[in-house]
Amino acid sequence: MNNTPQLHQYLPSDEVDLFELFHAIWKQKKWVIGCTILAGLLGVGYAYLSPKVYQISSVLRPAAINELDALNRSEVYKLPPADALAKVGSQLESYEARLDFFRANPALFEAFQQPGRSLEQSFEAFNGSAINLVLPDPKKSDSPNSYLRLEMQYPDGLDGVAILNGFVAYAIARQRKQVGADLKVIVNNRLNELKGKIDAARANYETGKASKIARLLEADKIKRAQLQDELTALRLQMKLQRGSRLAELDEAISIAKSIGIKNPTTPSAMGADAFNGSSPVVRTEVTNQKVPLYFLGTEALEAERAALVRRTNDDFTNNRIAEIGKELRMLDVNREVEVLNGRKDEDMFLQDVEPLWAEEARLRGLNIDMSMLKLVTVDRLALEPLGPIKPRKSLIIALSLVAGLMFGILLALTRHFVHLRRQNGPFAVLDERRLPGR
Template sequence: MRSQPQLQTSTEEIDLLELFSSIWRQRTTVISVTLLAGLIGTGYAFLAPREYQVSSVLRPAAINELDALNRSEIYTLPPAEALNKVGARIDSYDARLSFFKANPELFKAFKKPGQSLEQGFEEFNNNSLSLVLPDPKKVDLSSYIQLNMQYPEDTNGTAILNGLVDHAIGLERAQIAADLKVIINNRLTELQGKIDVARSNYEIDKEWRIAKLLEADKIKRAQLQDELAGLRLQMNKVRANRIAELGEAISIAKSMGIRTPTTPSSMATADSKPNQVMRTEVNNQAIPLYFMGTEALEAERDTLQKRKNDDFTNERVAEIAKELKLLEANREVETMNKRVNEDIFLQNIETLRAEKARLSNLNIDMSTLKLVTIDRRALQPRAPAKPKKALAIALSLAGGLMLGMLAALTRNTIQSRRKAALSKPTHH
């Protein structure tokens, strides 16, 4: 009983050796299957449809390439952001579809009978194109975008890939140009609105100043006219009082028989010799008006009664007339109303005008704007990417060898079981 494990181990070792020897005995089968599989692999390698692969690599443009756009101060586009925009445009379904529709002669191999244009594009978009982005976990010297394309034989894959890249860059450039135009127009509209507000404020201020000046002139004119009327009334009253005073003096002079001008001292000399002291005292007193005599007094009264205007008797009347004449026209108002270009009088809009002139004259040649640097354009491949002949033949030979060995082992197992069944004794 104790010798059974040793016998079993020895039997297993004998079976393993027998296994390899059985494979060797059936080496013809193994070699035949291997050669058959290799022949099949070789046929696949040389007869299968060939597929080629091309790629294009984009990197950020130099800073100076985007300097004209960034110096506009209204649109900022760093090189890395420009690369992302172009990459998003290349990955855009609409951009790829528009290029597909615009170049049907390049995509004849992708359009199968019975398929619509969109179906052919879907197959091309899903199976032929792939966008490779840098791994964010890895630290690269610079970012990049790689576009790969697989295509069948008799297809100009180089023209397709390079054309798609140029088409996407052109679309993104046109989009940036359109955005820039909208931004400039909006900015110009905003600036014009601010200038219009300043112009409106100027018009309101101008009307207010004119109204204020005219109102001040009107008030001044009314005051001068009131003063003139008061002066004339005063002068008329003074003349009436003078006429009344002359009338009284004429009455006194007639009663005293004074016809011509005389003085009290003269009248006193005529009567008696006056005292020297008394004469000095009389000379220092105001001489009454009736001493002028009736002739002079009546002449003055007649003249005053015939007078129609007393304006010349007061200098202030002439001054008022001068001031009223000056108030007939306000030269400041006339000058403001005769302004031809009123925009030059607008305040605090110099910067607005300068910015508007700058934006109006802003001329960025978008056709020469370099958004990205094409580090590697697609080139015609030297060999197809699929099938790889050497790999296909090697894999087919390896698979044939394994299949031949499996066939040999299977055949050996079947033969062993048959021998074991035949070697068993027959019981009656």
């Protein structure tokens, strides 16, 4: 029972005496200070010996509306300033554009070219984390304050300013060239479309012209055939009439001879032969009957018959034959067909092509040279940085000092507790027979 107080005196307690710990650390301040100084020296060495990394940036903003006005007013290619900025951003982010710039400027990237490494592998070493494109907030993409920021981190010994500004200019030129190529293709497509419509109108005109000429010639042919038929029929009719007249004359001549009428006379004159008075008599004969032909007398009838027998052509006896000859002569040449075939500038007669010609002239007059087109505004060019962003010397040194201090304190506490354990070692392990209750 008398040994119990002595046992509690040497048993460890759960309470921590902060003053005792601070005192223990203070006693080993050399270790703490040494660790702090050592860590600080390591931090200083790392801060001053680690490679320096610089960061630069360039900011692009939408171009003014008047810069793209001529392109947008062409009614061929619509490119609002915000869309132009987005297209340039696509070029800046394009792997192909970056690779082409890398290939076109080998002198700027000599630091990334190493023996045994291909061009693409050297480019991957540069493109992995060197250039970063910061895009605007999608919710504010329609804002007039939209922008693009291109950031680049590069090690010491590399002309990062020339690389970043050169790449921005290269991307803008590449997109400008793409816009020019697109505009040229669109204009050529429009011109080909207009040419197709004009050719179709010309083909339609040629077809219509040939059809009209064919109709006119066919109408002339039909008219000529009809007139020829009419002329043949009239001549046959007059020939038959002449034969009929000859038959009538022969009959009248025979009658006139039989009754002794040699000179023209009338029925009343023949009946007045009985009146042989000396006084002159004037006879007037009113009748509605046709006087027979033989009363003309044999002399007149034979003279007419002889004339009819000698006649070889009856055309002069009918005015219609002369009219038919006139019409046939006019059908020899169709003046409308002659004018149609004699047209020199037939495009002037095309229908509904004036707007097409006007549009074609407008498209051919467009300026498709986009070499001076300003797609974006370079709000800020990359400038030489005032200092590196890595390593941050003050932060590294401060952190190394803190780490050294903490490590020194931990080392001091570890040595203190090890020392206590060694001092209390004989009383920490007791024979079970000396414990109370045994």
